Amino acid sequence: MSSLRAHSVSFAYSDAVTxxxxxxxxxxxxxxxxxxxxxxxxxxxxxxxxxxxxxxxxHFQFDPPSPVLRLCRQExxxxxxxxxxxxxxxxxxxxxxxxxxxxxxxALERWSTLSPGERKxxxxxxxxxxxxxxxxxxxxxxxxxAEARTWLVSALRRFRGVxxxxxxxxxxxxxxxxxxxxVHGGDARLWPGAYSAAKQHWEAERxxxxxxxxxxxxxxxxxxxxxxxxxxxxxGADASRSTSKRLKNKYDNDARSMGAxxxxxxxxxxxxxxxxxxxxxxxxxxxxxxxFAADKTLGRSVFVDYARSPNPWIxxxxxxxxxxxxxxxxxxxxLSVGREARVxxxxxxxxxxxxxxxxxxxxxxxxxxxxxxxxxxxGAEEARATLEAVRSLPxxxxxxxxxLVAALGVDPERxxxxxxxxxxxxxxxxxxxxxxxxxxxxxxxxxxxxxxLPSIERLEAALREYPGALLLVTxxxxxxxxxxxxxxxxxxxxxxxxxx
Numbered sequence: 322m323s324s325l326r327a328h329s330v331s332f333a334y335s336d337a338v339t340x341x342x343x344x345x346x347x348x349x350x351x352x353x354x355x356x357x358x359x360x361x362x363x364x365x366x367x368x369x370x371x372x373x374x375x376x377x378x379x380h381f382q383f384d385p386p387s388p389v390l391r392l393c394r395q396e397x398x399x400x401x402x403x404x405x406x407x408x409x410x411x412x413x414x415x416x417x418x419x420x421x422x423x424x425x426x427x428a429l430e431r432w433s434t435l436s437p438g439e440r441k442x443x444x445x446x447x448x449x450x451x452x453x454x455x456x457x458x459x460x461x462x463x464x465x466x467a468e469a470r471t472w473l474v475s476a477l478r479r480f481r482g483v484x485x486x487x488x489x490x491x492x493x494x495x496x497x498x499x500x501x502x503x504v505h506g507g508d509a510r511l512w513p514g515a516y517s518a519a520k521q522h523w524e525a526e527r528x529x530x531x532x533x534x535x536x537x538x539x540x541x542x543x544x545x546x547x548x549x550x551x552x553x554x555x556x557g558a559d560a561s562r563s564t565s566k567r568l569k570n571k572y573d574n575d576a577r578s579m580g581a582x583x584x585x586x587x588x589x590x591x592x593x594x595x596x597x598x599x600x601x602x603x604x605x606x607x608x609x610x611x612x613f614a615a616d617k618t619l620g621r622s623v624f625v626d627y628a629r630s631p632n633p634w635i636x637x638x639x640x641x642x643x644x645x646x647x648x649x650x651x652x653x654x655x656l657s658v659g660r661e662a663r664v665x666x667x668x669x670x671x672x673x674x675x676x677x678x679x680x681x682x683x684x685x686x687x688x689x690x691x692x693x694x695x696x697x698x699x700g701a702e703e704a705r706a707t708l709e710a711v712r713s714l715p716x717x718x719x720x721x722x723x724x725l726v727a728a729l730g731v732d733p734e735r736x737x738x739x740x741x742x743x744x745x746x747x748x749x750x751x752x753x754x755x756x757x758x759x760x761x762x763x764x765x766x767x768x769x770x771x772x773x774l775p776s777i778e779r780l781e782a783a784l785r786e787y788p789g790a791l792l793l794v795t796x797x798x799x800x801x802x803x804x805x806x807x808x809x810x811x812x813x814x815x816x817x818x819x820x821x
Contacts, residue, residue: 322384327347355485370472466670547672630790660790665795665807687762707747752780769800
């Protein structure tokens with residue numbers, strides 16, 4: 322059986338920036354989910370496992386020692402030689418994979434016109450055909466519709482080597498993986514179970530850390546109160562000595578005066594010792610508290626001053642047909658979106674979902690600036706324009722937007738200082754802008770693309786609280802169920818409406 326071990330592996334891009342430090346794990350045959358926040362080091366670890374990067378310290382141990390290894394990157398633009406070889410192969414494994422993945426060999430002649438989902442299936446199929454000992458996948462279900470995703474999962478479950486999959490697709494992780502490697506805080510720690518079970522483990526551990534921190538803080542506050550009381554007692558003893566000196570009269574004898582002085586001196590000395598002991602206890606308690614980073618969250622307070630649309634309808638579309646250029650994709654269509662609607666649009670690739678969204682936007686019954694539209698891909702020019710627009714917001718709105726950006730896992734100062742945000746950063750910024758500026762409607766086309774799992778879960782929580790209209794196009798069924806109550810199924814030229 323194949324296996325993979327990390328022995329005290331560390332990696333730094335420079336002496337000042339350590340990405341991963343002294344990590345240890347053992348991966349057995351089967352699928353392991355690789356998860357973590359954007360920037361935590363998932364891609365770095367995947368590149369080290371593939372041999373593209375060499376650890377700064379430590380090493381990886383493979384069994385067999387010289388494994389056949391394949392890496393499937395997110396990008397699927399190029400028609401690589403291994404894909405062409407896989408298409409031309411007619412051995413039993415290749416034929417089975419062609420069928421399992423729904424691949425048409427003749428389609429390679431028009432590679433440039435294939436959808437990203439079709440290219441991804443060819444990429445993964447070629448990797449599986451090599452029968453690798455280690456298979457590394459980076460976001461394999463991006464751009465796949467439900468049918469293609471089912472084909473892919475079926476093929477991957479037959480793999481018997483060591484598989485590592487980076488994905489924000491929770492249903493995929495639950496279906497495919499039996500262990501979870503979480504990259505967090507410079508460490509990569511292996512947890513038992515698929516994502517939801519593993520998450521319960523690390524959240525329980527985090528809860529215990531929070532409880533312990535709160536207990537240390539309580540001990541610190543108690544020590545501070547006791548020290549304050551002891552200091553007041555010491556001041557009282559000092560005052561007693563001074564008073565006894567001032568109030569001595571002619572009837573006091575030396576013995577009585579001496580006894581009083583000794584008593585006051587004892588009290589003063591005892592108070593002083595107690596202050597010293599309690600000061601050391603407070604210093605010890607303060608040192609034990611240490612540093613603790615609280616988790617950022619998105620909550621109901623974001624929408625406290627939200628004012629809903631005065632028009633009860635955000636979009637209405639009543640047309641005999643919806644066209645893309647000269648081609649009729651849908652029709653007839655009679656749809657409406659109320660100001661508190663929660664709609665998911667689903668359907669296979671190419672059915673007309675994005676075209677329907679554009680038609681709805683054109684039929685908006687509220688000002689366009691009160692609607693946030695997030696397309697699947699945001700161009701560089703639009704990204705820069707959005708960043709500049711946020712920089713120019715009034716202070717209150719700007720602060721609200723940037724707090725949301727931070728809660729979604731992006732450093733606001735670094736983002737504002739950048740010239741070109743990353744795809745994940747700009748999606749978070751656009752979503753934060755719509756939420757923070759209290760848009761009357763959010764129209765989100767595959768909003769979880771380029772987002773890590775922690776960001777997706779925070780966004781999910783925010784959208785649950787969002788009081789406006791939500792129109793959501795996504796292949797992430799769990800995300801959709803959490804945020805929507807109505808489903809529009811786009812297929813075979815029709816739109817079928819049902820409750821989620």
